[in-house]
Amino acid sequence: MSHQQHQQLINALQDCIVACNHCYDACLKEEDIKMMAECIRLDRECAEICSYLAQALCRDTPFAADLASVCATICEACGNECQKHQHEHCQKCADACFACAKVCKSIA
Template sequence: MSHEQHQNLIDSLHECAVACNHCFDACLKEEDVKMMAECIRLDRECADICSYLEHALSRNTPFAAELAAVCAKICEACGNECKKHDHEHCQKCAEACFKCAEACKSIA
């Protein structure tokens, strides 16, 4: 499958990585950073796997389905953690994560 056929997923991956990086940075500025530790950790995990899969799909990786399955799992974990927090950046990140997880499942 060509990267053009994966364009919607690639777009979702990019949006999710950006949202996770923004959330990560904003969480570091929160008053109680320790309370945000798991959110911060999962933001990084999610941003990294989304960025990797975005690049891998653009070069037509033969491992697309396997990588997408792992990415969906990490996106869901990050989304579930982010939705526990009331901060706007966490809520936006959760939304992007859940959208990306669904897009990943479409090829997993």
């Protein structure tokens, strides 16, 4: 499958990367940073796997389904953690993570 056929997923991955990076940066500036530690860690995990999957899809990886399955798991974990926090950046990140997980599952 060519990367053009995965364009919807690539777009969702890019949206998730941006949201996770923004959330990561904003969480580092929160007053109670210890409370945000898991959110920060998962933001990094999620942005990294999304970035890798987007690149792999552009290379027409034969592991698209396997990588998408792992990515969906990490996106859901990040979304679940972000959803626990009332900060706007966390809520937006959760939405992007869940949207990305949904598209990942469609090819996994």
